[in-house]
Amino acid sequence: MSSADSDAPLDQAAVLAALRARVARQEGAGRARPDLAPVPVCEGLGLPGGGLSRAAVHEVLTDAPGCGAAFSAVLLARTGGTVLWIASGRPWGQDELVAWPPGLARCGLDPARLVLVRAERWGDALWAMEEALRCPAVTGVVLAGNGRLDLTATRRLQLAAETGGALGLLLRPGAVGHTAAVTCWRVGPIGAGHGLEDPRWRLELLRARGGRPGGPWAVTWRVAAGTLELDEGRAEFDAPSASRASG
Amino acid sequence: MTGRFLALHLSELATDRIRRSEPDLPPDRPLATWAASGSRRLLVAVDRAAAGAGLRPGGALADAQAILPDLILRPADPVRDGEVLRSLAHWARRYTPLTATDPPDGLILDITGCGHLWGGEAALLADVLARLRRFGIAARGAVAGAAATAAALARARDDNPVAVSGIEEAVVAPLPLGGALRLPQPVLEALARLGLRQVHHLLALPRGPLARRFGRDLLDRLDAVTGRRTAPVQPVAPPPELVAVRELLEPVITRTAIDAVLDRLLDDLCGRLRRAGLGARRVALLAWRVDGAVQEVAVGTGLAMREPAHLRRLFAEPLGGLEPGLGFERMALEARVTEGVAAGIQGGFGVVGRGGGAEAAMALAQLLDRLRQRLLVQRVAPLASHWPEHSVAALDPHGTPPAMPPGWVAQPWPVLLLRRPQPLEVVALLSDEPPSLLRWRGQAYRLRGAEGPLRLEPEWWRAGSGPRRDYYRVELPSGTRLWVCRAGGRWLLHGHLP
Numbered sequence: 001m002s003s004a005d006s007d008a009p010l011d012q013a014a015v016l017a018a019l020r021a022r023v024a025r026q027e028g029a030g031r032a033r034p035d036l037a038p039v040p041v042c043e044g045l046g047l048p049g050g051g052l053s054r055a056a057v058h059e060v061l062t063d064a065p066g067c068g069a070a071f072s073a074v075l076l077a078r079t080g081g082t083v084l085w086i087a088s089g090r091p092w093g094q095d096e097l098v099a100w101p102p103g104l105a106r107c108g109l110d111p112a113r114l115v116l117v118r119a120e121r122w123g124d125a126l127w128a129m130e131e132a133l134r135c136p137a138v139t140g141v142v143l144a145g146n147g148r149l150d151l152t153a154t155r156r157l158q159l160a161a162e163t164g165g166a167l168g169l170l171l172r173p174g175a176v177g178h179t180a181a182v183t184c185w186r187v188g189p190i191g192a193g194h195g196l197e198d199p200r201w202r203l204e205l206l207r208a209r210g211g212r213p214g215g216p217w218a219v220t221w222r223v224a225a226g227t228l229e230l231d232e233g234r235a236e237f238d239a240p241s242a243s244r245a246s247g
Numbered sequence: 248m249t250g251r252f253l254a255l256h257l258s259e260l261a262t263d264r265i266r267r268s269e270p271d272l273p274p275d276r277p278l279a280t281w282a283a284s285g286s287r288r289l290l291v292a293v294d295r296a297a298a299g300a301g302l303r304p305g306g307a308l309a310d311a312q313a314i315l316p317d318l319i320l321r322p323a324d325p326v327r328d329g330e331v332l333r334s335l336a337h338w339a340r341r342y343t344p345l346t347a348t349d350p351p352d353g354l355i356l357d358i359t360g361c362g363h364l365w366g367g368e369a370a371l372l373a374d375v376l377a378r379l380r381r382f383g384i385a386a387r388g389a390v391a392g393a394a395a396t397a398a399a400l401a402r403a404r405d406d407n408p409v410a411v412s413g414i415e416e417a418v419v420a421p422l423p424l425g426g427a428l429r430l431p432q433p434v435l436e437a438l439a440r441l442g443l444r445q446v447h448h449l450l451a452l453p454r455g456p457l458a459r460r461f462g463r464d465l466l467d468r469l470d471a472v473t474g475r476r477t478a479p480v481q482p483v484a485p486p487p488e489l490v491a492v493r494e495l496l497e498p499v500i501t502r503t504a505i506d507a508v509l510d511r512l513l514d515d516l517c518g519r520l521r522r523a524g525l526g527a528r529r530v531a532l533l534a535w536r537v538d539g540a541v542q543e544v545a546v547g548t549g550l551a552m553r554e555p556a557h558l559r560r561l562f563a564e565p566l567g568g569l570e571p572g573l574g575f576e577r578m579a580l581e582a583r584v585t586e587g588v589a590a591g592i593q594g595g596f597g598v599v600g601r602g603g604g605a606e607a608a609m610a611l612a613q614l615l616d617r618l619r620q621r622l623l624v625q626r627v628a629p630l631a632s633h634w635p636e637h638s639v640a641a642l643d644p645h646g647t648p649p650a651m652p653p654g655w656v657a658q659p660w661p662v663l664l665l666r667r668p669q670p671l672e673v674v675a676l677l678s679d680e681p682p683s684l685l686r687w688r689g690q691a692y693r694l695r696g697a698e699g700p701l702r703l704e705p706e707w708w709r710a711g712s713g714p715r716r717d718y719y720r721v722e723l724p725s726g727t728r729l730w731v732c733r734a735g736g737r738w739l740l741h742g743h744l745p
Contacts, residue, residue, distance in 0.1 A: 137608065
């Protein structure tokens with residue numbers, strides 16, 4: 001900026017805004033989709049744009065399949081349209097888990113809007129997700145699986161999502177990797193300590209394009225109200241039992 | 248209007264089939280098939296050379312080998328013969344959509360209104376026979392106004408006649424009984440003893456005594472060949488509702504060429520569908536190979552479609568299953584199932600917007616069609632059952648699911664269910680108390696909380712419900728919540744709670 005200052009009296013704020021826009025354009029994150037409001041996650045997290053951007057792929061990492069599935073279902077329900085749930089392989093141990101519509105209905109996901117897809121091969125699962133993201137009539141797609149997910153594969157999914165405008169979620173166990181996903185979340189359980197009614201989760205934003213990582217936050221999912229609530233001033237989830245999310 | 252039927256008699260089908268499947272058999276040596284009948288081995292079919300040497304079906308195998316020492320013998324296989332006959336009936340669909348087998352060795356083609364496409368019925372018949380001869384299949388044919396008449400003419404005469412309609416009785420009258428009526432040998436011999444050798448001998452007799460002496464079957468056959476009573480032809484494949492055909496001058500082999508032909512066929516068929524105000528639910532591509540085999544690939548759609556681009560994408564994968572061999576000489580695209588489509592609903596493909604309800608529904612239907620080509624895709628419908636495995640029914644993805652029952656939201660159900668519940672080791676202080684200790688995946692957990700039981704009684708009116716279940720929601724020290732149940736003294740992990 002020093003050379004610009006010396007040459008001419010430039011409006012620094014305008015230059016910064018133009019540069020930001022250019023970077024965003026190159027990254028493809030802020031592709032102008034003003035018709036697509038972001039999907040709200042939880043009040044008070046301070047996410048860029050106010051929530052998860054649609055027309056983008058996000059990662060949800062979890063070691064507790066119940067938590068991850070419920071969190072994904074809550075987000076998908078908020079997209080407000082037809083949703084595809086693609087399951088592939090056995091990502092969490094040797095048990096074959098199937099999405100169960102009565103439980104997902106509790107997350108706000110109407111079974112009439114839900115389409116279940118089962119893909120045995122990981123390649124088929126990725127293909128199905130890409131096709132679904134590309135379809136303008138679909139508002140949300142989740143892929144629960146644990147296959148190889150590299151930069152190329154996720155970039156393809158990201159491009160497909162930008163074409164179709166759907167929210168894509170990659171629900172998987174394990175650690176954060178090199179992917180082209182716009183954000184990467186980790187969700188795990190925290191014991192409620194008071195009955196088993198409303199689940200509490202430990203939510204962490206590991207990576208966000210065009211923003212800062214954040215968290216961990218402790219959130220409570222109010223089932224009856226259908227909202228996620230940020231717990232104020234409670235930090236007991238930093239106990240060692242919670243840092244390893246589950247067994 | 249009366250129908251016109253072409254009958255083919257494949258007199259040496261069994262031996263021709265063997266020669267086709269074993270091309271290195273010496274063509275100048277006679278060939279016959281045999282089968283065991285009790286302790287005897289009898290000839291079943293003989294080819295022209297063997298018949299010329301005096302061998303007949305039904306003769307003893309040992310005699311045949313004595314008469315013709317260089318006779319090639321193969322076991323008879325009527326099942327394979329039937330398959331070949333069926334595949335030939337499919338092949339003959341190049342002439343007419345209605346073709347039927349006439350077991351054991353005949354074909355019937357309903358060529359009503361098809362003759363002029365080939366320059367007359369005689370030219371059509373000549374074309375069929377010439378092509379069959381090129382495949383190495385000996386055939387005789389006839390055209391007549393009734394299927395049975397044509398079959399009788401094809402069997403009893405060897406000049407491939409074309410008979411006009413209305414004179415069936417006169418045409419079959421001079422035919423010998425054996426070929427025309429296909430009677431069993433004992434009946435034929437009994438008739439011959441009475442001096443009845445030709446059809447007109449029988450026609451001159453009173454019907455009542457004839458039926459009493461030889462049974463109704465004889466009269467039925469007689470009525471069929473004289474055209475007095477017609478039986479419906481059972482086609483090997485139902486006739487398509489709409490069809491587009493390409494005859495190819497050069498056989499196509501490569502995938503690129505096949506794709507190009509398919510493109511033209513799709514444009515053609517979709518144009519016809521549009522003009523008819525229809526959309527296709529099921530489309531089949533038929534490909535006639537140079538050697539006479541007919542291959543078929545089919546795709547189905549959830550909504551009635553007439554978008555060439557969409558159908559092309561659906562065909563992309565199944566087309567890989569075609570085996571062109573030496574090439575396809577003819578391809579046809581058939582709309583097997585069609586439905587009416589309102590005119591406005593099918594927008595231009597690719598410009599489907601987010602807003603329009605009908606366009607979005609169409610885009611979703613096309614997506615599900617594509618996914619269903621490879622994967623298991625289903626919607627779910629609630630069922631009136633409290634048993635977890637029975638509470639959801641898989642539904643065709645294009646169906647409209649019924650409304651969600653209100654009870655679903657109220658219950659703290661798991662979000663993920665194990666397809667097969669896994670056994671767990673659980674310690675409960677008393678047999679009716681919630682569990683306090685749990686061993687899962689080789690690790691022991693002291694439970695932080697447990698709620699339950701939710702007692703589900705088996706549905707005795709339904710098979711396979713198993714014993715009564717007590718469901719508990721338990722929380723591990725890490726906060727992970729599981730849905731476990733006690734069923735008949737065993738503990739099972741059945742689901743993951745949020």
